[in-house]
Amino acid sequence: MSEEPRGRDTADTTTAKPPMxxxxxxAAFQLFLERGYEQTTVDDIVTLAGVGRRSFFRYFPSKEDVVFPDHERCLTDMKAFLGAGTGEEEPVRRVCDAARLVLRMYAENPTFSVQRYRLTKKVPGLRAYELSVVWRYERALAEYLRDRFAGRPDGTLQADVVAAAVVAAHNNALRSWLRSDGQSDPDTAVDHALGYVQTSFGSSPGAGDAPAEEQEDVVVVISRRGAPMWRVVREIESTLGRE
Amino acid sequence: MSEEPRGRDTADTTTAKPPMxxxxxxAAFQLFLERGYEQTTVDDIVTLAGVGRRSFFRYFPSKEDVVFPDHERCLTDMKAFLGAGTGEEEPVRRVCDAARLVLRMYAENPTFSVQRYRLTKKVPGLRAYELSVVWRYERALAEYLRDRFAGRPDGTLQADVVAAAVVAAHNNALRSWLRSDGQSDPDTAVDHALGYVQTSFGSSPGAGDAPAEEQEDVVVVISRRGAPMWRVVREIESTLGRE
Known part of the structure; x- marks a missing residue:
């Protein structure tokens, strides 16, 4: 395996969460589930938690933020992971590994993640909030890829498209797992989904695993069915340097 | 060319916009530009337009909606276009053509589109609204593809990923055009961007243009560089049915 993305299990005092x-x-989730999101106020939450209003706003800018308490940390971890590369990593594989950090955050607490999924589906304001979070992940991946693809003629286009594809594949796997009530295996699903993106954009899913001399050196020949065989063979020989 | 997506220039009384x-x-945009979006109230807008508040809310559910007055119509047109197919169209090409409807809507009124782009960048609430609009386009494309890919083992995954890639490519081209203040050619940019998606997901960008008998019948051979030539040739002959 290539370098593992850093997850919550890594000791990191800057992202440790205080008990309050x-x-x-x-407290917020207990009330959201009991009486509904819209019917719950910040005052209700702080009363149940036994703390003051200022404590709430020290940790969360708004009521929406308490629904997604770990995304800021996860986004920080993702940017740190992307920034920690040597620049030698296969770029598409690297953003796929970065996306896995998000799945891992959800998978760390299946009950909470499934409850939140059901809540988010019911509350349009939370859905909008979630879209803005997803967009920030996508931008983080796209910015990394824009940097890595800087020498390509279509670098920014390719970066934007690949980032969007990675996020869509990740979210497809994440939703499958959430719909299974957290019972299915999230890693298998996300590996499969991200494998599709890696294959589509020209990086072999396992390419980063093998030493350079063992990596498959792939040649693709595209031909019309009607082309004469001698021409096809000549093209292959030319490509393989066996003329 | 394949069937053209239906744009505003097509006479259609159901989507004609009343003068009010x-x-x-x-009036809204005049005020947004003069005094800022947040500083403008619906009352200010109706006073300048010389109509009552009820007229405003007859057309727009909220102040945000007046910033994006044509997206509902465009989304309706997009769904109608996708639904009007025979089911024989190449699916990736079809969603690319559907995405062009959005670009066309922007390109119909460059001054307005560029003003709105600058406004949206400055107002977080409008950015969030725009993300929800983009998400609805993406869902419309994904639902069409899920239907078309229903027989594939990974149909929903592929549908979600391709839809996201199409939207990202479209938006990359759209932003380039908006950043040029509407001066560059939007069609060239979007054709190029969508061509990248079509190539990545296995549909030749021009495939739908030629009559069926002239379409290229493409064979792709993937081989390790180290494979013996006789094996490569045998594989090609087998694929082409010339054994």
Whole structure:
């Protein structure tokens, strides 16, 4: 395997969550599930958690933010992971590995993730908030790829398209897992989904695993069915340098 | 060319816009540019347009909607275009053609589109609204593709990924055009961007143009560089049915 993306299990004091923050999230979700998101106020949440309003706003800018308490940390981790590369990594594979950090965050707490998924589907404001979060992940991946593809004529186009494809594949796998109530295997689903993107954009899913001399050196020949065989063979020989 | 997506220039009384609606949009934008989006109220807009508040809310559910007055119509046109197919169209090409409807809507009124682009960049609430609009286009494309890919093992995954890639490519071209202040050629940019998606997902950009008997019948051979030539040739002959 290539370098593992850094997850929550890595000791990191800057992202450690204080107990009061956890208590606020727990109180908020208890109330959201009991009486609904719209019917719950910040005052209700702080009363149940036994803290003051200022404590709430120290951790969360708004009521929406308490629904997605870990995205800021995850986004920070993702940017750190992308920034920590040597610049030698296969770029599409690298953004796929970065996307796995998001799945891992969800998979760390299946019950909470499934509850939130059901809540988000019901509340349009939360759906809009989630779209803005997804967009920030996509921009982080696209910016990394724009940098890596800087020498290509269509670098920014390719970066934007690949980033969007990675996010869509990741979210397809994530939704499957959430719809299974967190019962299916999220890693298998996301590996499969991201494999499709890696194949589509020309990087072999396993390419980063093998030493350079063992990597498959792939030649693609495209021909019309009607082309004479001698021409096809000549083209292959020319490509393979066996003339 | 394949069937043209239906644009605003097609006579269609159901989507014709009444003058009062246009007057409200014009008044709103005049005020947004003069005093800023946040500083402009619906009351300000209806006063300048010389109509009552009820008229405003007859056309627009909220102040945000007046900034994007044509997306609902465009989304309706897009769904109608996708639904009007025979089911024989190459699916990726079809969603690319559907995406062109959005570009066309922007290109119909360059001054307005460029003004709105600058406004949207400055107002976070409008950016969030725009993301929800983009998401709805993406879902429309994905639903069409899910239907067309229903027989494939990874149909929904492929549909989601291709739809996201089409939207990202379209938006890359759209932003280039908006950044040029509407001076560059939007069609060339979007053709190029969507061509990248069509190539990545296995449909030749021009495939739909030629009559069936002239279409290129493409064979792709993938081989390791180290494979013996006789094996490569045997594989090609087998694929071409010349054994």
């Amino acid at each position: 923050r956890d208590a606020l999230v727990a | 609606r246009d007057a409200l949009v014009a």
